[in-house]
């Protein structure tokens with residue numbers, strides 16, 4: 463008798479699950495270097511709190527849609543949870559968990575007293591009117607209200623959210639509290655207690671990290687940037703201001719390329735007016751995927767996770783990758799890039815400028831005080847350059863990649879906090 467062995471359907475893995483696998487892989491490597499015991503590893507691999515909510519939204523035509531929302535607090539051992547809120551159709555609990563975990567290591571790495579969190583709503587904000595977006599935001603906040611607060615968990619902007627979203631969150635929370643609570647979110651408009659320098663902080667940090675890793679004059683250094691949103695557009699601008707030649711950028715609709723160098727300020731104005739970089743007259747159209755394979759000095763992925771993979775990594779010619787986005791490089795791609803001698807400045811270091819200035823905003827809010835942009839910029843630079851130097855020397859000391867070194871430092875600090883606090887009860 464022949465035994466029929468059912469053919470195995472390859473496991474379907476969502477981008478969120480892929481991101482979580484990457485995050486767990488990186489944690490595993492760091493735990494190995496640090497010699498952490500199994501109990502602590504499991505503790506660090508699992509979020510402290512995860513909340514999934516259903517968010518009903520009244521559409522303009524009277525219909526009611528219901529979308530899924532999430533808030534995950536990965537770790538709170540070093541301080542309140544901190545992390546952005548993402549509005550994106552592909553977001554799920556796995557992605558939000560991965561992003562929350564990366565926030566934990568990032569805050570520890572740059573030495574700010576926060577744990578890591580992240581939020582998300584599985585919705586395409588470009589398909590909603592402003593009033594629908596406001597209703598969605600307020601209802602989502604209402605659903606996650608028990609978790610957030612200036613001393614508990616402080617959201618900020620991420621993909622698909624902005625200053626206006628933060629203003630609605632601050633208002634919804636404040637109306638429930640009965641008084642104004644500016645410290646419940648960061649990345650707010652200036653009129654509501656936002657900080658000078660917050661809007662460009664992540665990009666400023668990317669610029670600082672890129673120039674530190676470059677280690678030579680940026681004059682004429684060529685750059686390609688994937689993603690032309692809050693992080694990518696200003697990272698392109700600041701790198702161009704430093705003397706780099708930004709030759710290609712992309713957004714969700716397409717990519718543009720000009721080997722002679724793009725006029726980034728003009729392209730930003732064009733993109734703001736037209737909703738995309740596509741169709742810009744000062745450049746040629748280009749396929750999304752080709753941007754990664756350009757012969758440039760620096761590649762800045764500043765869109766979403768999992769875009770540098772085992773498939774395209776062998777064809778990447780940039781010598782330096784500076785991760786504006788969270789989780790853009792899969793572990794398989796990391797290995798290929800390392801073997802090819804490409805330096806990768808990892809996300810938890812390269813894009814930490816955002817949470818650093820979010821922290822500065824929160825400190826100002828808690829003190830009802832405000833600092834000048836020069837003060838904010840100086841503190842940002844100090845923390846970024848300090849963290850970069852620590853990561854670089856850890857990498858040299860242990861002969862490991864910058865990503866492994868950054869995780870060894872970040873994970874190590876969180877593990878130490880757990881050990882010092884002990885286990886309750």
Ligand code: NAD
Nearest residue numbers: 620621622664689690691692693713714765787788813816
């Ligand atoms: P955003 O919504 O402002 O911009 C995202 C950009 O990516 C848009 O231009 C969008 O068109 C583009 N994009 C999406 N899919 C794309 C694709 N397949 N190809 C090319 N472009 C694509 O978001 P953001 O705040 O700039 O965040 C970008 C990344 O930076 C995310 O990974 C986010 O987690 C990370 N990050 C953001 C901050 C922050 O302060 N906003 C801080 C740290 C890290």
